[in-house]
Amino acid sequence: MKLSITYSLLCKLLILQYLSAQCLSAQDFDFFYFIQQWPGAYCDSNQSCCYPITPILPAEFNIYGLRPTKNDGSTPLNCDIHSVFDKSKISDLIENLELNWPSLRCPQLKSIKLWSHEWMKHGTCSESKLTQHDYFQTALKLKKKLNIIQILENAGIEPDDKFYDTSSILDAIQQATGFLPGIVCNRDPGLKSQLLKVYMCVDTSGSNFIECPGVPMGSCGDTVQFSKFWVNLFC
Numbered sequence: 001m002k003l004s005i006t007y008s009l010l011c012k013l014l015i016l017q018y019l020s021a022q023c024l025s026a027q028d029f030d031f032f033y034f035i036q037q038w039p040g041a042y043c044d045s046n047q048s049c050c051y052p053i054t055p056i057l058p059a060e061f062n063i064y065g066l067r068p069t070k071n072d073g074s075t076p077l078n079c080d081i082h083s084v085f086d087k088s089k090i091s092d093l094i095e096n097l098e099l100n101w102p103s104l105r106c107p108q109l110k111s112i113k114l115w116s117h118e119w120m121k122h123g124t125c126s127e128s129k130l131t132q133h134d135y136f137q138t139a140l141k142l143k144k145k146l147n148i149i150q151i152l153e154n155a156g157i158e159p160d161d162k163f164y165d166t167s168s169i170l171d172a173i174q175q176a177t178g179f180l181p182g183i184v185c186n187r188d189p190g191l192k193s194q195l196l197k198v199y200m201c202v203d204t205s206g207s208n209f210i211e212c213p214g215v216p217m218g219s220c221g222d223t224v225q226f227s228k229f230w231v232n233l234f235c
């Protein structure tokens with residue numbers, strides 16, 4: 001009798017220890033990178049882009065990713081291989097996601113495949129804070145809060161294929177949000193540097209922008225082209 005009680009207690013302790021270790025590893029990130037992408041620049045490159053005819057993509061930055069990150073800049077990946085992406089859990093968000101978190105890759109990739117990939121690779125690393133539904137809803141809320149095209153246009157920076165000082169783009173976003181973003185550029189087929197991605201940092205709850213411990217730097221020159229908005233249909 002005594003032995004079996006001790007044994008069951010030991011089991012419980014082991015289970016508790018296992019669970020807390022799981023929680024600790026799942027919580028192991030310090031902030032999110034919230035990354036938005038300019039479709040005009042993604043499409044204006046040698047890799048080109050592929051997008052379905054409907055829904056019509058708005059002329060806005062779209063969501064590129066919501067990535068749990070550590071203060072040293074490293075990115076935990078694939079944190080829960082037992083998780084299963086479940087479309088039914090985000091059925092209320094699909095329409096919104098189609099417009100705001102599309103796949104632009106060629107050959108055309110179904111958006112649902114992109115979301116599943118993003119959840120498994122990145123989302124599961126914030127599972128201790130956000131459920132699958134929360135994760136996608138959080139990204140959509142952040143996108144709504146951070147309307148980059150509006151911010152830039154208010155500062156006279158428009159997607160007109162012209163070149164702008166990189167510092168004026170950073171300043172405009174910092175003025176509007178209170179936080180310095182990171183920006184990443186790609187090159188058009190003629191090798192011109194163009195604004196592709198904007199990085200902002202968000203606390204682990206997913207609700208507040210914060211000062212970034214560090215941002216990607218160096219892929220843009222002193223001036224960058226803000227390419228016109230277009231996407232390639234029918235491919």
Ligand SMILES: *[C@@H]1O[C@H](CO)[C@@H](O)[C@H](O)[C@H]1NC(C)=O
Nearest residue numbers: 045046187188189190191192
């Ligand atoms: C795109 O392709 C052209 C032709 O092959 C090449 O000259 C150019 O360097 C490529 N641009 C980039 C950014 O790789």
